[in-house]
Amino acid sequence: MNIYFQEILDAHQLIRRWLGDASTPDAVCENLLARFSPAYSMVMPGGTQLNYATLCTFFRTQRGAKAGLEIEIENMQIIAESSAGATVTYQERQQLPGQPGTLRFSTAVFETGSEGQVRWRHLHETSGILTL
16 A cells, blocks of 8 residues: 555544543654654645644644544545655545544645655545435
8 A cells, every 4th residue: 555545544543442442552652743744734624734743733632532532544546756755635524423534635745854754744634515
C-alpha cells in the first residue's frame, strides 16, 4: 500500500483509540502527535485554524471524549507526489453510538523526512452531506 495511504489509516486508528476509549495509554497520544510536523497547520470544517501547539493541546485533553467513536476512511487519492512528500485527498466518516454519522472531505499535505518518515504538514477538512 502507498505509504501516505497507510499513514492516513494508521493515524486515524490512533485517533479513534485515543478519542474513543478513556482507558487508552498515554503512549497512543504521544505516538499520534509524533506523526505531525512542528510546522503543522489545519483548517477545520467550520473554518477554525489551528497549529501544532493547538493540536497537541486538543489531543492531550480529549482522551475518551468520544466514547465508542468509529472512523472509516474511503476514496484516498494522490493529487501530487514527489520525493519531498505528497498531497492526498480522502473521505472520513465518523460515527458515535446512537448519533447520526458525519462525513468530511479532507486534503492532507505530507512531508517526507530525510530518513523516509512521513509527517502531516497541513490538513484541510470540509463537512460533507452523509448519504445512506
